[in-house]
Amino acid sequence: MKYVLTMIFAVVSLMAQQGATSAGVVVGDLAPSFRLKNVDGKFVALDDYRTSKGLVVVFTCNHCPYSVKYEDRIIALAAETSRLGFPLIAINPNDPVKVPEDSYENMKVRAKEKGFTFPYIVDETQEVAKQYGAKRTPHVFVLLHNGGAWQVAYVGAIDDNANDPDKVESRFVLDAVKSLASGAKPAVSQTKAIGCTIKWKE
Amino acid sequence: MSLFASLALVAALTSGVEEVRLHELQRRLAAGKDTTFVVNFWATWCKPCVEELPAFDQLSRKHASEPMKVILVSLDNPTERETKVVPFLKRRGYELCDAVVLNEPKPHLWIDRVDQSWSGSIPATLFIRGERRLFGEFQFSPELLESMFTKFQTEGK
Numbered sequence: 001m002k003y004v005l006t007m008i009f010a011v012v013s014l015m016a017q018q019g020a021t022s023a024g025v026v027v028g029d030l031a032p033s034f035r036l037k038n039v040d041g042k043f044v045a046l047d048d049y050r051t052s053k054g055l056v057v058v059f060t061c062n063h064c065p066y067s068v069k070y071e072d073r074i075i076a077l078a079a080e081t082s083r084l085g086f087p088l089i090a091i092n093p094n095d096p097v098k099v100p101e102d103s104y105e106n107m108k109v110r111a112k113e114k115g116f117t118f119p120y121i122v123d124e125t126q127e128v129a130k131q132y133g134a135k136r137t138p139h140v141f142v143l144l145h146n147g148g149a150w151q152v153a154y155v156g157a158i159d160d161n162a163n164d165p166d167k168v169e170s171r172f173v174l175d176a177v178k179s180l181a182s183g184a185k186p187a188v189s190q191t192k193a194i195g196c197t198i199k200w201k202e
Numbered sequence: 203m204s205l206f207a208s209l210a211l212v213a214a215l216t217s218g219v220e221e222v223r224l225h226e227l228q229r230r231l232a233a234g235k236d237t238t239f240v241v242n243f244w245a246t247w248c249k250p251c252v253e254e255l256p257a258f259d260q261l262s263r264k265h266a267s268e269p270m271k272v273i274l275v276s277l278d279n280p281t282e283r284e285t286k287v288v289p290f291l292k293r294r295g296y297e298l299c300d301a302v303v304l305n306e307p308k309p310h311l312w313i314d315r316v317d318q319s320w321s322g323s324i325p326a327t328l329f330i331r332g333e334r335r336l337f338g339e340f341q342f343s344p345e346l347l348e349s350m351f352t353k354f355q356t357e358g359k
Contacts, residue, residue: 065247065248066247099249135321135323136321136322136323156310157309157310160307160308160309160310161308162309163279163281167307169308172310191310192309192310192313192314192320192321192322193309193310193313193322194277194309194313194322194323195323196248196323196324197250197323197324197325197339198323
């Protein structure tokens with residue numbers, strides 16, 4: 001009997017846990033601010049970008065094969081969106097205890113190896129990922145800077161084909177940034193994608 | 203086991219992992235009538251998925267005599283079906299589970315067709331029998347999967 005009760009409790013808490021992680025921002029919401037440590041040891045904050053038109057925030061990590069598939073595309077994307085006034089930053093939200101490959105030390109190694117041209121910052125407490133409602137890696141949030149406020153303008157995937165960059169038909173993030181840079185609303189402001197679950201602390 | 207039987211088993215394990223489109227999978231789930239399908243979305247590259255696969259093997263063994271079927275739906279790149287997915291499953295030997303590789307481009311269009319609540323991260327599992335369904339981004343231990351399955355079965359009666 002005790003066993004059955006334990007299992008019922010476990011199922012219920014598993015479902016509750018799902019509910020808890022489904023919170024986060026949606027398009028139109030104000031973007032939560034943050035201040036997190038970059039691979040160069042300096043802190044990066046949302047407010048540092050107050051002279052930009054907007055910001056592309058990519059939750060990603062070292063170990064996830066989907067993130068790895070997108071690494072080169074993220075580097076290329078950063079150059080394109082920066083030119084349009086939307087710099088890109090990458091945030092690693094994963095628990096390094098669960099995935100040692102995603103430790104701060106290993107982030108430094110990866111950023112150097114790949115020559116990241118953008119901050120690669122660590123969300124040690126996982127609070128930023130929770131506030132944004134990041135679910136997987138990679139998961140992108142495009143923010144629009146609007147009279148001192150930061151507004152969420154796009155949430156979702158980088159493009160529509162993770163496996164084959166040559167077969168991409170829609171570059172969602174770039175298209176959204178192009179629209180926003182010209183003062184228009186993105187035609188597509190929300191997409192879903194397959195990815196690795198964020199490795200939450202126990 | 204006779205030579206023919208072992209050859210047939212090997213053939214089933216190597217060539218049995220077919221590439222399917224989502225509508226083909228959904229047609230099978232809809233045709234099941236009294237069968238409960240436990241559909242697990244996984245990939246060889248997904249560590250938590252690979253960790254929980256034995257739970258699905260155990261579930262299918264334990265309920266082998268009941269109208270239920272575990273379907274392991276791989277989200278690996280379909281081009282890696284023969285090089286990665288088939289060898290992986292052959293090594294693991296989950297004989298009682300069915301396995302397919304989903305060939306469906308443009309995830310932003312098909313994820314919602316599986317379940318509106320799905321964020322797109324895996325592992326994710328769908329329990330379905332006729333009109334009844336339960337979907338979640340769970341990571342199961344054998345005990346949790348067993349109790350969730352039992353709960354799904356008993357609540358529907």
